[in-house]
Amino acid sequence: MKLIGIINDAVTSLFRKPATIAYPVKNKPVPERYRARLDFNASKCTGCMLCMRDCPTNTIKINVIDRKAKQFVMTYNIGECVYCMQCVFNCRFDALQMTNKCWESASDAKKTFQIYYGKKEHIDFLLANKDQPAVDQSEV
Numbered sequence: 004m005k006l007i008g009i010i011n012d013a014v015t016s017l018f019r020k021p022a023t024i025a026y027p028v029k030n031k032p033v034p035e036r037y038r039a040r041l042d043f044n045a046s047k048c049t050g051c052m053l054c055m056r057d058c059p060t061n062t063i064k065i066n067v068i069d070r071k072a073k074q075f076v077m078t079y080n081i082g083e084c085v086y087c088m089q090c091v092f093n094c095r096f097d098a099l100q101m102t103n104k105c106w107e108s109a110s111d112a113k114k115t116f117q118i119y120y121g122k123k124e125h126i127d128f129l130l131a132n133k134d135q136p137a138v139d140q141s142e143v
């Protein structure tokens with residue numbers, strides 16, 4: 004009786020849709036409201052620093068290149084962020100957004116977690132004056 008049950012299960016499962024996916028060849032779509040990574044729009048930033056003030060992990064930093072010319076670079080570490088979105092709620096100028104852009108953020112290299120947002124020339128200026136390794140992730 005048991006053997007018949009096993010055979011029955013085996014045959015049925017041959018025609019059943021697999022419960023698993025062929026990762027990493029295939030991946031599930033990222034949920035729309037998934038909190039994966041901050042986005043920064045430097046052109047909207049006023050340099051008020053409110054986002055930095057309440058960040059519980061002190062991982063977000065607005066670097067002022069030229070306040071008058073509204074030139075800012077945001078540094079942010081994915082590995083330190085707890086995705087609370089406090090910075091997004093604090094920003095009254097809509098310069099910060101939480102996105103679902105990064106589905107997988109595992110890495111064995113620390114520097115891949117450090118992100119610089121802003122115009123390339125501003126990031127370059129900041130790095131030239133900071134003397135620290137970084138990964139340039141975007142140009143807004």
Ligand code: SF4
Pocket residue numbers: 041057058059060061062063079083084085086087088089090091
């Ligand atoms: S989401 Fe939270 S932890 Fe991450 S940078 Fe913003 S305030 Fe900081």
Ligand code: SF4
Pocket residue numbers: 047048049050051052053054055065093094095096097098099
């Ligand atoms: S709260 Fe918004 S406008 Fe103010 S410094 Fe942060 S990102 Fe810029």
